Amino acid sequence: MAANPSFDIVSKVDRQEVDNAFNQAEKELSTRFDFRGTGTVVAKSGEAFTITSETEERAVAALDVFKEKLVKRNISLKSLDAGEPRQSGKTYKIDLKVVEGIESEKAKxxxxxxxxxxxxxxxxxxxxxxxxxxxxxxxxxQVVIALLKQEDFGVALQFTNYR
Known part of the structure; x- marks a missing residue:
């Protein structure tokens, strides 16, 4: 008889979809009337993103635009780690990171x-x-999958390799 049935619980993000969401947010921020003249920019450096704006309100609004684009591309907001808006000279910055993997405390x-x-x-x-x-x-x-879908562990869970 074959081995016992099993499945994996992972937390992964489709990087291409994140890039698409970033590009869409960047385009929307450059064309929207309420962001004109505010110096609001979404920048990408490696795997991290930074939102920069002249006012804290516009930086938070730009973060909302980015989150909206992620949701439309089926990326869970649980996998986005957004820092608090911080003042850097005359501008405000928000650092963003896309989190993958289940850390040991949550896995336990x-x-x-x-x-x-x-x-x-x-x-x-x-x-x-x-x-x-x-x-x-x-x-x-199947019962375990249903049980875990009901619970919120603060991490986006996917169930793979079901065999």
């Missing part, structure tokens, strides 16, 4: 939830920045 919380409330015979294993869940029956794994 997810694992504990599965052990405490999941069906018997289902075993979670932490493997780096993801979890693998194995069980005797596929139905038990």
């Amino acid at each position: 919380a997810i694992s504990k939830k599965i052990r405490d409330e999941g069906p018997k015979g289902v075993q979670p294993q932490i493997q780096g920045d993801q979890l693998r869940v194995t069980g005797k029956k596929r139905d038990d794994l």
Whole structure:
């Protein structure tokens, strides 16, 4: 008989979709009337983004535009780590980071939830920045997925490698 059924719990982001959202936000900020003359810019450096504006309100509004574009491209806002607006000289900046992977504290919380409330015979294993869940029956794994979808762990979860 084959190995027990299993699936992986991961937190990944489609980088191409993030780039598309960035480009759309950049274009919208350059064409919208309420952003003209405010020096509002979204910049990308490596994997990080920075929003710069002359006023704090415009910087926050630009962040909302960027978030809106991410949501339209099916990127969870849980995977966006936005800092607080900070003053840098005469401008305000907001640093943004796209977070991938499940950090160990959250992985432990997810694992504990599965052990405490999941069906018997289902075993979670932490493997780096993801979890693998194995069980005797596929139905038990479906129950675990439903259980985790109800809970908010502060991280965008995807369920992959279901076999």
